[in-house]
Amino acid sequence: MTQPPPCTRCGRPSAYHRPYSGERLCNPCFTDTIKERVQRTISRHDMLQYDSRIALGVSGGKDSLGLLKILTEIEEDHPNAEIIAISIDEGVTGYRDEALTIATDACKTLGIEHITTSFKTLFGLTMDEIAASPRELATCTYCGVLRRRALNQAARELEADRLATAHNLDDMAQTALLNLMRGDTNRMATLSPGGHELTGFVRRIKPYCDVPERESAMYAYLQNLRFQSLPCPYAAEAQRNDIRNFLNRMEKKRPGTKFTVYRTALKLAPQTHTETAGHCNSCGEPTTNQTCRTCQLLEQLQKKG
Numbered sequence: 001m002t003q004p005p006p007c008t009r010c011g012r013p014s015a016y017h018r019p020y021s022g023e024r025l026c027n028p029c030f031t032d033t034i035k036e037r038v039q040r041t042i043s044r045h046d047m048l049q050y051d052s053r054i055a056l057g058v059s060g061g062k063d064s065l066g067l068l069k070i071l072t073e074i075e076e077d078h079p080n081a082e083i084i085a086i087s088i089d090e091g092v093t094g095y096r097d098e099a100l101t102i103a104t105d106a107c108k109t110l111g112i113e114h115i116t117t118s119f120k121t122l123f124g125l126t127m128d129e130i131a132a133s134p135r136e137l138a139t140c141t142y143c144g145v146l147r148r149r150a151l152n153q154a155a156r157e158l159e160a161d162r163l164a165t166a167h168n169l170d171d172m173a174q175t176a177l178l179n180l181m182r183g184d185t186n187r188m189a190t191l192s193p194g195g196h197e198l199t200g201f202v203r204r205i206k207p208y209c210d211v212p213e214r215e216s217a218m219y220a221y222l223q224n225l226r227f228q229s230l231p232c233p234y235a236a237e238a239q240r241n242d243i244r245n246f247l248n249r250m251e252k253k254r255p256g257t258k259f260t261v262y263r264t265a266l267k268l269a270p271q272t273h274t275e276t277a278g279h280c281n282s283c284g285e286p287t288t289n290q291t292c293r294t295c296q297l298l299e300q301l302q303k304k305g
C-alpha cells in the first residue's frame with residue numbers, strides 16, 4: 001500500500017487534492033481552509049462590522065448549513081454581532097417540508113434564532129399552485145423573484161443590516177455566463193459579493209462565493225451536517241444545466257476556470273449603482289419601475305389563471 005502524498009499544510013497523509021491551487025490537504029486542514037476562505041472573503045469585501053445584525057437565508061441545503069456553521073463560529077469572536085436564520089417555505093409538497101425540518105434542527109443545535117415565512121402567507125400562492133397554473137416563464141423565475149422579495153422583507157422586518165445568502169462559486173460562475181449569454185450586463189451587479197446600499201433593501205452579502213460547490217459538499221460531509229440533497233422537483237432551468245455541465249468540463253481541463261469566469265464578470269459589472277427611484281404602485285416595495293417585478297409576475301399569473 002502506498003501512502004497518499006503528504007498534506008501541504010501539516011505533512012500528515014492528505015485526503016483531498018485541490019487542482020486549482022495544487023494543494024493536497026488532510027481532512028482537518030481542508031476544513032480550516034474553508035473557514036479561512038470565508039473569513040478572507042468577508043474582510044476583502046468589507047462585508048461585516050463588529051456589531052452587524054445578519055439575516056441568513058437557510059434553505060436546508062449543504063451550502064446554507066455550511067455557511068450557517070461557519071458564521072456561527074465567526075460570530076463567537078464578535079459578541080456584539082448577531083445571526084438570525086430565515087427560511088422561506090415556497091410551498092413545494094414533499095420537498096420543502098423535509099428541508100425546513102433540517103434547517104430548524106440545525107439552528108436549534110447551534111443556538112441560532114430561526115424564523116420561517118411562506119409564499120402562501122406573503123403572496124397568497126404556493127409554488128405548487130404557480131407550477132400548475134398557465135404561465136409564461138419557467139418555474140425557477142417565479143421562485144427566484146418571490147424568494148428574493150420574501151428574504152428582503154423578512155430581513156428588513158427583523159431590522160437586520162445584512163442579508164447573507166449561501167451562493168457558492170459554481171452558482172456565481174453559472175449566473176455570470178447566463179447573464180452574458182442573455183446580453184444582460186446590468187444584472188452582473190447582482191453578483192457583487194459585498195452588495196450595495198439601496199434604500200428599502202437590506203444589503204446583500206455572499207460570504208460563500210469563493211467556495212466551489214464540490215468543496216461545500218465536502219465541508220458539509222466532514223462536519224457531519226445533515227442536509228437536504230434532493231433536488232427541487234421544479235428545478236429544470238435547461239440553460240443553467242447546460243452551463244453547469246460546460247463549466248464542470250472546463251474546470252476539469254483547466255482548473256481555476258470558475259474563479260476566472262466569476263472574477264471577470266465582476267469586472268464587467270456596472271460600478272455605479274443608482275438609488276432605487278421609488279415605490280411600487282401596487283405593493284409599495286422599493287423598485288425602479290412603476291410596478292415591481294414581483295407584482296408584475298403575480299399579475300400575469302392572475303390574468304392567465
Ligand SMILES: [Zn+2]
Nearest residue numbers: 007010026029
Ligand atoms: Zn493537514
Ligand SMILES: [Zn+2]
Nearest residue numbers: 280283292295
Ligand atoms: Zn409591487
